[in-house]
Amino acid sequence: MNDMITKEDLRQFGLELLGNIGTLMTQTKEVQGEIVDQEWIKSKQVRTLMNMSPGSVQNLRVTQKIRFKKILGSYYYNKVDLLKLFTDERCK
Structure with a gap:
C-alpha cells in the first residue's frame, strides 16, 4: 500500500x-x-438557482411565501420575492 x-x-x-x-x-x-x-422565473429555473426539490418549490407556493402565476400549466415565481425570502432566512 x-x-x-x-x-x-x-x-x-x-x-x-x-x-x-x-x-x-x-x-x-x-x-x-x-x-x-426576468421578473418572473419558471419552476425549473427556481429549482436550479436555489438548488431546491420540486416539492420545496411547491411548498413555497402552497404556503404563499412567494407570489406566483400559473400560465398554460407552467408556474412562474416572482424573482424579488425569492431573493427577499432567502435573504431574510439567512439573517435569522
Missing part, C-alpha cells in the same frame, strides 16, 4: 480540476444570465 504520487499525477489532477471548475462556472453563468433580466 505504498502508492506514490508523482508531479505528473498532481499536474494532471490540477488540469482536470480546473476544467471542472470552468465547466461549473459556465453553467452557473448561463443559468444566472437567463434569470437576471
Whole structure:
C-alpha cells in the first residue's frame, strides 16, 4: 500500500480540476444570465438557482411565501420575492 504520487499525477489532477471548475462556472453563468433580466422565473429555473426539490418549490407556493402565476400549466415565481425570502432566512 505504498502508492506514490508523482508531479505528473498532481499536474494532471490540477488540469482536470480546473476544467471542472470552468465547466461549473459556465453553467452557473448561463443559468444566472437567463434569470437576471426576468421578473418572473419558471419552476425549473427556481429549482436550479436555489438548488431546491420540486416539492420545496411547491411548498413555497402552497404556503404563499412567494407570489406566483400559473400560465398554460407552467408556474412562474416572482424573482424579488425569492431573493427577499432567502435573504431574510439567512439573517435569522
